[in-house]
Amino acid sequence: MSSNSTADNPCEPDDNLCITREHQLELIIVPTLLLFGTLVTLLPLFILRYCCRRQRTRVTAPRYHSSTHRHTKTHNHRHHLQGIDAPPGIDPLEHEELPMTVQQARGNVKPTPTAVPQMSTEMHHGAFGEVTALPLSFSIKPNDTVSLYRAHLDNRNVILRMLKDTANSSEKQHFLGFASFMSQLGPHPFIPVLLGVVSVQSPLIIVVEELKHRDLLGFLWKCRQDNSSYDMTEKKIFTMAGQVASALDYLHSQRCIHGNMGARSVLVGGDLTAKLWGLGSAYRRRTQASSPGAVNDMELRKWQAPEVLAGRPVSQISDVWSFGILLYEMVTLGDPPFAQIMATELLQYLQRGKYLKRPATCSNSLYSIIRSCCHWSPQQRISMTELLRILQAGENSANGRTVVTVPEPLNFEKYLREAGYGEAYNYAVL
Structure with a gap:
């Protein structure tokens, strides 16, 4: 019996290092592999669950507050309109009131390429009425990046200088830079009044007063x-x-x-x-x-x-x-x-x-x-x-x-x- 026991267990009873080496497969390698396999299995599950939760949150987030964004019954089906852009097939220039955000200009903003007036007042839906394309005259050259519209705002006529959707990033910087330049000039009785800038949503728009006789x-x-x-x-x-x-x-x-x-x-x-x-x-x-x-x-x-x-x-x-x-x-x-x-x-x-x-x-x-x-x-x-x-x-x-x-x-x-x-x-x- 003693000889068989010695053959099966070549280590001395007090030789811990020898015992560890003899049983490393059962004590170290197998548990390590099991732990690694568990982590590999759980990690994708956590990632999938986290991504799905963020996606559900993004989809269900409300876009408008019903108390501040309310259309008339005539235009209930157009609640998603932004500015004067509209889905294909809808003419946005049919003397209708459309949602618009206008930032009021401030005269102490430095004219940097990307800066826009900082103090702003967000207009409610329907702030602009009777939006119509402005006919070109001799003194208005056709422009590939800017379209001109007439509109009605707070009982006064205004001109909307709207940046076209085809404008590139450089043209957008120039457009907003000009808005900041105008606000930095400040008010003067014989320079047209800058009334606001739409800069938080597309299309970008500069709003100035309209002068009746034009040029x-x-x-x-x-x-x-x-x-x-x-x-x-x-x-x-x-x-x-x-x-x-x-x-x-x-x-x-x-x-x-x-x-x-x-x-x-x-x-x-x-x-x-x-x-x-x-x-x-x-x-x-x-x-x-x-x-x-x-x-x-x-x-x-x-x-x-x-x-x-x-x-x-x-x-x-x-x-x-x-x-x-x-x-x-x-x-x-x-x-x-x-x-x-x-x-x-x-x-x-x-x-x-x-x-x-x-x-x-x-x-x-x-x-x-x-x-x-x-x-x-x-x-x-x-x-x-x-x-x-x-x-x-x-x-x-x-x-x-x-x-x-x-x-x-x-x-x-x-x-x-x-x-x-x-x-x-x-x-x-x-």
């Missing part, structure tokens, strides 16, 4: 018509020019350059208040490291100062030159400047000492201001401070009874040719 150029053309209910007098020219000059001076005080001055960049309200617009170029110059000097758009050349035509950067004093051209447009009821000169030959024309001729409808006082603005030498042009003073004095002394008239009716094709636009655009003149 000044179209308004001047209306004043040419025999049956026009609006008359342009010298006093009104001084008044409206002073308003635009005040906005331009404010823009310069914010270290901005407009770079796109002209009647097309001025909006006219129902009370004939003029407000400076066309601020996209000012935003681009603010965000770029350096201002480009060359004029890429041929249609802008006849409004640009000679140093800009020569390839030098746009400056605040070159805005003064363009303001003089704006005055010329006003006294001629929308005639193009340098009508008999080709845009490509304008710089050579000015280099020879030529200048804008006095129109028959222009008084000596207004023409002297035009010449002071459009001096060949930037250093000899009138300052904004002096310009504002002269315009104020002219408004006080100007004739408010004699109406400015132009014998020739508007010839649109002739205008395009003389203004340097080339081929006519395919949209209406309003």
Whole structure:
């Protein structure tokens, strides 16, 4: 018996290491394999259960609160609409009220590419009514990224600048950056009011006040018509020019350059208040490291100062030159400047000492201001401070009874040719 026991158990009774080695399969390896197998089996079960629970939570989470998001009975089936986008087959522009979120702009936000006004007020459903597409006019170029709509908000008409769904990330940053730029400019009586920005949902929208008569150029053309209910007098020219000059001076005080001055960049309200617009170029110059000097758009050349035509950067004093051209447009009821000169030959024309001729409808006082603005030498042009003073004095002394008239009716094709636009655009003149 003792010999058999010794053969089966070669280890001494007190040799623990030998005993452990002899029985390691039963004591270590098998339990370890069983534990590992259990963990491998339980881990996928826990993962599947956790994911399913999160998915169920996401699906059942309520999207709207019934107390704050309630449609009229007419549009109960459209509770999921966001902004003015709609499912395929539904026209979102049928004078209906649609849900919209508007963030009120604040004037102390830095214009970073992705920043938007921080203090916001969320509008309730149906804040916007009578949403209709805005017809394009001569002064509104077709844009591949932005659509324009008219709407009604809080008993006032507004314009919605809506970013199209096809816009890429860079265009979205530019869109929101321009909104921040506008809010950072702050309020000014002669710059259109930024009313809000839709930035928390698609489509992104900038909301600005609507001015009844739209762009000044179209308004001047209306004043040419025999049956026009609006008359342009010298006093009104001084008044409206002073308003635009005040906005331009404010823009310069914010270290901005407009770079796109002209009647097309001025909006006219129902009370004939003029407000400076066309601020996209000012935003681009603010965000770029350096201002480009060359004029890429041929249609802008006849409004640009000679140093800009020569390839030098746009400056605040070159805005003064363009303001003089704006005055010329006003006294001629929308005639193009340098009508008999080709845009490509304008710089050579000015280099020879030529200048804008006095129109028959222009008084000596207004023409002297035009010449002071459009001096060949930037250093000899009138300052904004002096310009504002002269315009104020002219408004006080100007004739408010004699109406400015132009014998020739508007010839649109002739205008395009003389203004340097080339081929006519395919949209209406309003």
